[in-house]
Amino acid sequence: MADGFSLFTDRSVVAMRVNGELKDLAATLETTDVVEPVTIDSPDGLNILRHSATHVLAQAVQTVNPAARLGIGPFVTDGFYYDFDVAEPFTPEDIKSLEKAMDRIIRQGQRFVRRIVTHDEARAELAAEPYKLELIGIKGGPGEGGDHSSTVDANNSATAEEESVEVGGAELTIYDNVDPKTGETVWKDLCRGPHLPSTRMIGNGFSLTRLAAAYWRGSEKNPQLQRIYGTAWPTKDALRAYQARQEEAAKRDHRKLGAELDLFSFPEEIGSGLPVFHPKGGIIRQEMENYSRQRHTEAGYDFVYTPHITKSTLFETSGHLDWYADGMFPPMHLDEERDDSGHVTRQGVDYYLKPMNCPFHNLIFKSRGRSYRELPLRLFEFGSVYRYEKSGVVHGLTRVRGMTQDDAHIYTTREGMKEELTSTLNFVLNLLADYGLNDYYLELSTKDPKKFVGSDEAWEEATQTLSEVATASGLELVADPGGAAFYGPKISVQARDALGRTWQMSTIQLDFNLPERFELEYTANDGTRQRPVMIHRALFGSVERFFAVLTEHYAGAFPVWLSPVQVVGIPVSEQYGPFLDDIVMRLKKVGVRAEVDHSDDRMQKKIRTHTKAKVPFQLIVGEEDQANNAVSFRFRDGTQDNGVPVTEAIRRIVEAIETRAQVVTSPSTAREAADVEAAVTGAAATDAASPVTQDVL
């Protein structure tokens, strides 16, 4: 009988899909099978490589420490991990010796051999591995076949999907690692597979990356295991390229830049996922919000304000307590009264911190009768919401427990829906571009045929409308069939940042459900009572998350309009200080955030300081400049434009701010010039020698 080895002689083929299901090359094939090769550099191939590498890691750990007990070892995005129960946590030195031990196993060329076992056999063979026994126990009947494409990102809680890597297959299987010389099984693991044919194919493109602690099966009630993360690539070069990308991302990490540039912090005393913004971060945030307010006012939005807490009844009406309770902070039980003997004389009420603003806006809509003449009614709020994120997933400003959404709810007629969606999407894209994000694609999430409310025609029309609007935008449109929430279809804007990473930004979500639950109505022009359609839309998503994305996109070198300090005057020596004071005074009068560095530092030191702080314009003045009533611009990339008349200099600065001129840091040049320059002055010399990518809108 044929197998994958006889079918595929190309060495880069490491597994195969048989009738859609991933299998080892050693699997036997029927003549009727539809077989596709899986190469090592394909997404499936990379997952198999990484899963095989994590087996080798576990073998290495048990070679060094036979007492280590095995948790699970799945692949994750760009890598893998394995959890171990060990008496002492691993150390960075352990990592080095484990990599060496892995290297030895890889060079031995051990074969991965699949073996089907019964539950009893598995229990007997894995008697020393209590965690594996538990997994065997939870595996009920046959699991789902097919691939196990884990898209789970590296965090501290293992999910059912990750666990399914061991026991998710149709039958229980053990993978033996067989020494090719002796034919002896040197190690084995409960695993659904598939695997590379041989450890040798892992090659030298692997690395162990970090250590973490993780609770068994993600529950704090379970023992804490020690997790080792790693990454694996088909070649050493691919590994190096990955490491360079990671380094660049680490340099731009908003948590690091947030501390370096004094923008925000997460005080332990306040609690996990609850940031405070410092004055400099406050300026950026205020500018972001002010511009958003201005644009929303121009686009016909009305501003509303709502409280942070509410009685539970509101979230019962909205349904949040039914389907979102896990994401909410527990209630505060208030206003209960008791007599001296402790009997309740007045029932208390549960209050919740709000996780969403929509129900509040619905009450504003409902506060009085509404006429079709008032529609579309667009209620906007920078609404602070609180969500109970598990401590393991809280991350910088991108995943927080308290955040402010730039949230709007638009109430419109069925007939007006299309026009409103069109203008909303255009508004969103336009505004994102003003913040410097102009590389995006759209994702259209459509109806899950098994789970939806509202009429088929309304869905049809809404989906059709969203699709037309999206297509008309000329942007790439990716379908997400069945991905909509039960209450309506959604468009989301996925923005690519300067490193090519994708972030989900704005969402425009239609809702046929809440208007029903809140019994929202308006009087149509024929006098009948009609139900409005509701559109939820957030542009930043949350101000915090958007702040983080912008910080990483710009690597902290914000465009001038967002920069906390826009201009710093640097006198060549202190005698030119008063001349600069005068210029700075004039700049301040027109609203520019400017200051003069009068410190005792030498000029070169001042330039370094303000370049590091990523101030977009340094104005340097020496004898010649002062004599000519001029200044010399110095930009963040170190280029200069000398002898610019003061009036012209002020004009250029003001123009750069008013036009929200953009500068995008190209990641390839970012390593040499971590601080990239806003050469927004047009005439500024950006000669070919300077590694600058500029993109002035």
Ligand SMILES: [Zn+2]
């Ligand atoms: Zn496995």
Ligand SMILES: [Zn+2]
């Ligand atoms: Zn909403």
